[in-house]
Amino acid sequence: MRKQLAAFSFLYFLVISTFAQQVSELAKATTPAIATSRAAALRSPAKVCGACIRAHMEFLASDALRGRGSATPDELIAATYVGSELRQYGIDPAGDDGGYIQRAQLLTRVVNGPPQLTFTIPGNGTPSREIARKHGSEILVLHMSQSEVSGPLQKIDLAAGEQKVKPGAIVFLKAKEGKNPRATMIAAIQAGAAAVLVSEYPSIRERWQETSRQLPQLPSQLKGTAEAGLGEGYNLVVVSQSSVPALEHLPEGTTIHLAAPTTTSDNSYTWNAIGILRGTDPTLQHAAVLLSAHLDHLGIGEPVKGDNIYNGADDDASGTTAVLELARALGAGQRPRRTVIFALFGSEETGGLGSSYFREHPPIPLKDIAANLEFEMIGRPDPALKPNTVWLSGWERSNLGPVLASHGARLAGDPHSDQNFFARSDNYVLAKKGVVAQTVSSFGLHSDYHQPSDDLAHIDFKHMTWAIESLLRPVQWLVNSDFKPKWNKNGKP
Numbered sequence: 001m002r003k004q005l006a007a008f009s010f011l012y013f014l015v016i017s018t019f020a021q022q023v024s025e026l027a028k029a030t031t032p033a034i035a036t037s038r039a040a041a042l043r044s045p046a047k048v049c050g051a052c053i054r055a056h057m058e059f060l061a062s063d064a065l066r067g068r069g070s071a072t073p074d075e076l077i078a079a080t081y082v083g084s085e086l087r088q089y090g091i092d093p094a095g096d097d098g099g100y101i102q103r104a105q106l107l108t109r110v111v112n113g114p115p116q117l118t119f120t121i122p123g124n125g126t127p128s129r130e131i132a133r134k135h136g137s138e139i140l141v142l143h144m145s146q147s148e149v150s151g152p153l154q155k156i157d158l159a160a161g162e163q164k165v166k167p168g169a170i171v172f173l174k175a176k177e178g179k180n181p182r183a184t185m186i187a188a189i190q191a192g193a194a195a196v197l198v199s200e201y202p203s204i205r206e207r208w209q210e211t212s213r214q215l216p217q218l219p220s221q222l223k224g225t226a227e228a229g230l231g232e233g234y235n236l237v238v239v240s241q242s243s244v245p246a247l248e249h250l251p252e253g254t255t256i257h258l259a260a261p262t263t264t265s266d267n268s269y270t271w272n273a274i275g276i277l278r279g280t281d282p283t284l285q286h287a288a289v290l291l292s293a294h295l296d297h298l299g300i301g302e303p304v305k306g307d308n309i310y311n312g313a314d315d316d317a318s319g320t321t322a323v324l325e326l327a328r329a330l331g332a333g334q335r336p337r338r339t340v341i342f343a344l345f346g347s348e349e350t351g352g353l354g355s356s357y358f359r360e361h362p363p364i365p366l367k368d369i370a371a372n373l374e375f376e377m378i379g380r381p382d383p384a385l386k387p388n389t390v391w392l393s394g395w396e397r398s399n400l401g402p403v404l405a406s407h408g409a410r411l412a413g414d415p416h417s418d419q420n421f422f423a424r425s426d427n428y429v430l431a432k433k434g435v436v437a438q439t440v441s442s443f444g445l446h447s448d449y450h451q452p453s454d455d456l457a458h459i460d461f462k463h464m465t466w467a468i469e470s471l472l473r474p475v476q477w478l479v480n481s482d483f484k485p486k487w488n489k490n491g492k493p
């Protein structure tokens with residue numbers, strides 16, 4: 001169902017754009033006052049254009065774009081729209097073949113048989129032996145990020161208190177009777193476990209039947225790049241009570257393997273939209289500024305209250321709109337001293353794939369990008385902050401936030417330090433390669449996050465317009481200044 005619908009979306013777009021042209025012709029003929037004021041706004045470097053913000057949001061977060069699913073034709077439509085807007089603002093194309101679009105080839109891997117859990121005793125040369133074979137009865141794979149993973153066994157008994165995870169270990173957690181071990185499983189992954197095996201627990205026992213019918217899904221990868229962009233791999237396996245003794249009897253350090261038969265194909269793509277405004281000052285040639293957001297979201301998914309379109313209005317049509325609006329203002333003003341790159345990434349939601357491709361294929365050398373501001377989820381205020389404030393992820397990691405704040409940005413530190421937002425967007429992909437890269441946001445952990453209800457009806461346009469306006473002058477200052485932000489001690493990831 002989903003695939004077939006996707007094939008129709010190009011046609012659908014053509015119909016929409018012709019309709020939109022007719023409507024705008026009509027608007028020109030009948031409402032000159034509005035057309036003039038919008039036109040004036042379009043040329044103004046000093047003010048944000050409220051109508052432009054609404055226009056971007058109403059297109060990008062509309063049901064017509066079907067949630068801009070990562071690596072779908074809907075994502076390509078969003079990228080094409082962004083390129084077409086950048087063209088109007090006088091921003092030059094910096095994608096493939098003289099256009100705005102940058103296309104990245106992906107590898108998709110499909111698990112086509114039950115995953116297996118086996119072991120080898122190190123040094124004794126015996127072939128691998130099975131611990132649990134029957135997927136759905138003896139083991140249940142909740143999540144796999146690689147088609148195979150192996151490592152030394154580390155046994156942790158949750159009843160016996162805390163124990164440090166050895167990085168790279170396959171951790172076997174013995175759950176406390178009657179307790180849900182989920183938090184401990186996640187903590188073990190974050191501490192560097194290659195996989196976590198857990199003995200079955202009550203809440204999973206209830207879901208076992210239903211979950212066991214599905215084989216795990218593997219995330220897509222960028223073709224030609226081994227390194228993951230965002231988020232480390234994680235592998236979670238539940239082991240049935242009947243298979244627990246087999247694991248318990250193995251000595252610590254036994255090599256455990258988890259493998260699933262997969263087929264790989266490379267016939268899918270993700271799309272970025274990239275524009276560039278060349279700076280005038282040759283002394284700042286190696287200090288460009290990158291303004292970015294992600295244009296993809298979750299697409300069509302499980303219906304919630306009858307709605308299956310995950311519009312992603314806040315996440316991240318709002319950030320995409322901020323970058324477009326800054327591009328419009330910078331394009332309308334005097335050419336800045338520093339080069340500014342505008343990048344709207346695809347497939348952020350599936351692991352920062354678009355930004356990882358950009359990082360490997362930047363329009364100027366990566367070392368010549370002095371700062372990156374990513375914009376994420378500024379469509380609603382964060383109740384954890386003072387009114388009229390937005391936060392910058394990883395505030396304490398560099399001097400970028402404090403210096404922008406001293407030039408008028410209403411920026412504060414991220415009030416949700418336990419959420420690790422610094423490592424949860426495209427900025428992190430670039431920061432790992434040295435670029436001082438941080439994310440501006442006002443996400444306040446609202447319950448519409450990654451739900452179909454993250455839609456236009458829940459956008460606070462007053463806040464969003466204020467947020468973009470508040471950043472306009474600080475960004476104009478940044479792109480005309482000599483300031484090169486630096487990581488603080490231990491700030492660089």
Ligand SMILES: [Zn+2]
Nearest residue numbers: 294315316376
């Ligand atoms: Zn996002």
